[in-house]
Amino acid sequence: VFPPELRFAVTKHLNRLFQLFSSFCYFDITEIDGVNTNELYNSVHLYLTSSSSSSSVTSNRLNLTRSTNSSSTTFTLSNNDSTLDTFNTVTVLWEHVLTQRQTQTFAWRPMPEEKRGFTLRVKKKDKGFILNSYLDHITETANEIRRKNQDRFLYTNSKGGAMDSRGLPWEPVPFKHPSTFQTLAMDLVKKREIMEDLKDFVECESFYKKTGRAWKRGYLLYGPPGTGKSSMIAAMANYLGYDIYDLELTEVRSNSELRKLLMKTSSKSIIVIEDIDCSINLKNRNNKENKPGMMLTGFGLGNDEGSGDTITLSGLLNFTDGLWSCCGSERIFVFTTNHIEKLDHALLRSGRMDMHVCMSYCTFDSVKILLRNYLGYEEGDLSDDVLKEFERVVDKAEITPADVSECLIKNRRDKERAVRELLVEMKRRVEKNENNGKLRGQNGSFNVADEEEEKRALDSPYGDKEEIEDSICKNSEG
Ligand SMILES: Nc1ncnc2c1ncn2[C@@H]1O[C@H](COP(=O)(O)OP(=O)(O)OP(=O)(O)O)[C@@H](O)[C@H]1O
Numbered sequence: 001v002f003p004p005e006l007r008f009a010v011t012k013h014l015n016r017l018f019q020l021f022s023s024f025c026y027f028d029i030t031e032i033d034g035v036n037t038n039e040l041y042n043s044v045h046l047y048l049t050s051s052s053s054s055s056s057v058t059s060n061r062l063n064l065t066r067s068t069n070s071s072s073t074t075f076t077l078s079n080n081d082s083t084l085d086t087f088n089t090v091t092v093l094w095e096h097v098l099t100q101r102q103t104q105t106f107a108w109r110p111m112p113e114e115k116r117g118f119t120l121r122v123k124k125k126d127k128g129f130i131l132n133s134y135l136d137h138i139t140e141t142a143n144e145i146r147r148k149n150q151d152r153f154l155y156t157n158s159k160g161g162a163m164d165s166r167g168l169p170w171e172p173v174p175f176k177h178p179s180t181f182q183t184l185a186m187d188l189v190k191k192r193e194i195m196e197d198l199k200d201f202v203e204c205e206s207f208y209k210k211t212g213r214a215w216k217r218g219y220l221l222y223g224p225p226g227t228g229k230s231s232m233i234a235a236m237a238n239y240l241g242y243d244i245y246d247l248e249l250t251e252v253r254s255n256s257e258l259r260k261l262l263m264k265t266s267s268k269s270i271i272v273i274e275d276i277d278c279s280i281n282l283k284n285r286n287n288k289e290n291k292p293g294m295m296l297t298g299f300g301l302g303n304d305e306g307s308g309d310t311i312t313l314s315g316l317l318n319f320t321d322g323l324w325s326c327c328g329s330e331r332i333f334v335f336t337t338n339h340i341e342k343l344d345h346a347l348l349r350s351g352r353m354d355m356h357v358c359m360s361y362c363t364f365d366s367v368k369i370l371l372r373n374y375l376g377y378e379e380g381d382l383s384d385d386v387l388k389e390f391e392r393v394v395d396k397a398e399i400t401p402a403d404v405s406e407c408l409i410k411n412r413r414d415k416e417r418a419v420r421e422l423l424v425e426m427k428r429r430v431e432k433n434e435n436n437g438k439l440r441g442q443n444g445s446f447n448v449a450d451e452e453e454e455k456r457a458l459d460s461p462y463g464d465k466e467e468i469e470d471s472i473c474k475n476s477e478g
């Protein structure tokens, strides 16, 4: 009956009237903004899937999804359903709106049949607050969820510095190492200390900003082979949800290549250099220290080795804490070594490697963890006599967690036998160590293993190897 123009005018005025008296205002966040995907739509979508908001969902029907390789299930609102969310005491209503697209307008790429979007309803008085903080909060939470749900990667630098098809020098593989702090066998106090340190690092961005420090942290893991240094790195990555960049130093030809590699790493990652003493001549900094201009070349203004086809200690040090090291943020550097006494003191000085962690032979705590991991023995399952026996021999046996694991894996189907054989193996080692000790005492060479060792101890600014370890242990404790 009414002509369309009149209908349009009436609706427009009615809407205005409604808006005038309504205490709410509405924001539409559509999936496609013109021809581009609206990033905010994706963020809201993810945000509403987070478990914190799931409890307030008012609808009875939800869409559940789980992507390939992901370990978490996410839910989304079904069509035209709504949910309440509260942020800093302000409650808002989200509605998922789905409408059929009327006509296929011309576009460079085909548009979806449906038009999807979220409508946010807020009280007019909260409008400013919502626009300032709530949307930022949504974006941050969504990024966090994205990171957690995403598959993590283990990157390694390509052979000879070659680039992949996208011009990246890192080759990724999905990272699926099962090691966690729970399965890691080590002194419990030390383990807790490391976990707290990591947590503190992640949560204290503002502290780093306030104190003018780059947001990064360095760990040096040292100890004999098979004591869990690599397992610890995997546990750190799993604990924080970080990617790992495993830097193969022998494949890096120059300091500038090292810097390029660093620049292509992402934030929230662990950059690892394993067996650092084997990868580079770590004493070369001292030899060059007197040369004029050495520090300048270290920062990339030239070629500090003349030929330019090797990396130097100064290049490595600048990699970890020079100006270039803060081209990303929230990064952890981990170096591992079997021979801490071989490392240059420049690498050990405080502030460079913030925490020195000694991964040593099995302690009583570690044995109990390994018995739980491999045989399922909980506290109290083993008799007191057996536990006392372990406690008596474990320190003197000097057995690595890797050796204990091997012994337990071999006999894991017969638990009692596994425990028996482990005890026999430990006692055998105690005996062997005691015999070796006696022998060394008879030869009179007990204190100094060989001339080179002695010389190295004299060169070192800390004194002998034991003193280094002592000072490092004190460092890492406090
Ligand atoms: N502390 C530990 N807790 C649990 N398992 C361990 C531990 N140490 C070693 N293992 C076991 O031994 C294997 C080898 O350990 P890992 O590779 O972590 O040793 P590593 O210290 O890195 O040795 P290397 O110095 O030779 O690189 C691991 O796969 C793990 O099963």
Ligand SMILES: [Mg+2]
Binding pocket: 229, 230, 231, 274, 336
């Ligand atoms: Mg290792």
